[in-house]
Amino acid sequence: MANARPHVSRRPPPELEPQPDGSLRFQGHVFEATIRPDGTVAFVDAPPVQGNGVGLTFDITDRIERAVGNDPYAYERRWFLESTQELRDDLASRHRDHAARRGVVLVWRQAEAIWTSGRLAAARRRALFELWDACDEDQRMVREAILDFIRAALPEDSAEAYTPAELRAYAARRTSRAPFTPY
Template sequence: PAPAPVPEPAPVPGSVTPAPPVVAGAKGGLPIDPRAVALDSLDLEPRRVAPQDQPPEETAAERDRRMSAVHSAALAAEANARPWDRRRAAPELERQKDGSYLYEGGVFAALIEPDGSVEFSDRGGMHFKHGGAGESIGATMGFDATDAMYRRHGEDPYRAERRWFMRETRDLRDRLATEHRAQVADAGVARLRRRLVQIWSDSSRPVEARRAAIFRIWDALAEGEAGARAREAVLGFVRSRLPEGSPAAFPPGQLAALNRARSGGPAFDPY
């Protein structure tokens, strides 16, 4: 019988490197190293991290344009702000010796007269006539090219400021106007009474002529609140100095004749 094959001795570990496998179907049976294949499948190239995006450095011109845009936006927001979203402080007024009130603002000055009327003065413009100080007071406000441009077009560069001032001082001006009218009426009635006393005390004239002169004053008085008050003052004078039933009183016949000649309005009926 054939002799049994002698087994090959087992390889000593580390002493023999096994042959690489052959790729089936590869031309020429090229060997492929599995480790090389595994390493090739990995991206072992150093990864380049893109630098963080940053805007280029601003030039001076670009910075100026950006700041101008921010400033313009802030001005627009201020101009378009609704009035109820903010409350501007009322103008500071300084009372003068004659009862007027002086305001010196950033773009104009204003004088509220004792009768409630208002006089404005721009810097470099007109001057107040008195202002309670007994001398001319000039406003101390600037006048620039923008103002001149507005004025050349017939516009008031401070119109909004003046409207704000008039709105904020309305209550004060109304009160001053009311008080002034009352003072004027009081002064007028006082002058009227002095005139009536002068007429009635002129003994060089007949009593009938003096009575007619008193009537003519009454008839010439204007209509309205002031006129009605003055007429009442005339009637009060007649009742006091020419009372009914006295020798000085208006007789019925003269009253009738005078009323027929009156210019209009209510009848003259002091009694």
């Protein structure tokens, strides 16, 4: 039997129960796990003392492992996380995409509010630049939405457009690494 393959059993994936809030719940024998709609996971360990209908059960090994700083359920958590990795990555990606789209809609509304505020055109242009410059470096979609708004509301050939002097001044004082290029 030297050439015999070792026996490897396949464990079925965790059974996830959809929840009304969009999360997914797993009830295991040692913990409950919740996968949130953004792909993050929260674990809640089963109580150390449990009733089984006849009496109480208590796992002394869990207490000893915890006392020396170990997680007695690390293997189970790892299995759960590895089994749900693809699902959680997909949820996280969809959540980020949704948040980015929502951010684009919100920033467009902010830009409209700035532009229709009734202030002097130079002050409104400065406020639009500041809105763009305040974006985090990884918010490219949001920044691009601001630039799209500028191109639509105050095109380069209009009387409301940024002047070359304004663009130079904003380039000199921007905090962003990205250049401010509305045109």
